[in-house]
Amino acid sequence: MTEVTVIGLGEMGAALAAAFLDGGHAVTVWNRTPEKADPLVAKGARRADDVRGAVAASELVVVSVKGNDSALALLESADLDGRTVLNMTDGTSAEARRVAAEVTARGAAYLHGQIMTIAPGVGHPDAVVFFGGRAEVYERHAPVLALLGGRGTLVSDDPGVPTLYGMAVHGTMWGTLNGFLHAAALLTDAGLEVERFLEHADASMSALVSFLPSLAQEVDxxxxxxxxxxxxxxxxSVEDLVRESGDRGVDTEFPTSTLDLVRRAVAEGHATDSYSRLVEHFRGR
Structure with missing residues (x-):
């Protein structure tokens, strides 16, 4: 049994604490609004009076708050020497590295975690969690960390990498969702059911995801x-999509942005290049 402290009991922090409790570990919790800890205390968690006491209670200290500045401010009063801080706070890769530098300077080991699920998915066998930090620190706590998601993995010794991986997933997700919803607008304007479209286009849609490794190789x-x-x-094909959208009064901004990118690349002499060539546009080159 490992003693774990969770600082910050929003939706995600409360789910993390519950996962540790369900795994049979002793859990200490702290939140700026104390009553948020009540459901966890009812399940067996110990409520700390302040952050200093919360950190002192456990070797593994999990922080899940709004913003890395808040995370550092909360930890400022605590003695971190000999502790392992797992920071699950969202932010940029530079912020994750800054927290890592300040925490390790005070004698603690550091891991950064990026969990790729909403709160109800915490602990699910298919839940993905990206971790960054020293391998020996991750391995020491691996059995406890596995409670957060069955597909947790150490992706780098750089604590900023998990945040970049998370952003990469989200960026791909938003692009896909926006493309799908634009397609849904086009179909429904024509009186076609989106579900029926997916039934017929399942193989084509699945092929899009299977194409990503080829693009990745070209980019690398x-x-x-x-x-x-x-x-x-x-x-x-993009020109046709823009014209069809315009003819139907469906918003053209999304496909037009793609058309502009493709036209520019072709005009610059890249007509025979793969679609992956457009990564250079997003790099700002």
Whole structure:
């Protein structure tokens, strides 16, 4: 049994604490609004009077609050020497590295965690959690960390990498969702059911995800020339989508932005390159 402290009991923090409790560990909790701890105390958690006492109660200290500045401010009063701080607070990669530097300077080990689920999914066997930090620190706490998600993994010794991985997932998600909802607007305007479309287009939609590893290889290598599926072949399809959307009064901003990117790349001499060539636009080059 490991003693764990959870600081911050919003939706996610409360779910993290509950997962540790359900795993049979002794859990100490603290929240700025004390009554938020009541359900966890009823399940067996111990309520700390202040952050200093909460940190002193456990070797593993989990922080899940709003903003890394708040995380540092809360930890300022505590003695961190000999503790392991697992920071689950959202923010940028630079912020994660700054917290890591300040925490380790005070004698603590540090891990950064990015959990890729909403609160009810914490602890699920398929829940993904990206961790960053020293391997020996992660391995020491791996059995406890596994309670947060069955697909947790150490992705880097750099504590900023989990936040970048999380942003990469979210960016892909938002792009996909926006594209799908634009498609749904187009279909429903024509009186077509979106569910029926998915029934017929299932194989094509699945193929999109299966294509990502090929794009990843091209981006990692910086090699974009391809014999098939080049940008010049995307251009007419995007133009058709923009015209169809405009004819129906469906918003054209989303597909037009794609059209502009493809046209620019083709005009710059990349007509025979893969769609992955557009990564250079997003890099700002």
């Amino acid at each position: 290598r910086g090699e974009y020339a391809v014999p098939f599926g080049a940008l010049q072949h995307h251009l007419p």
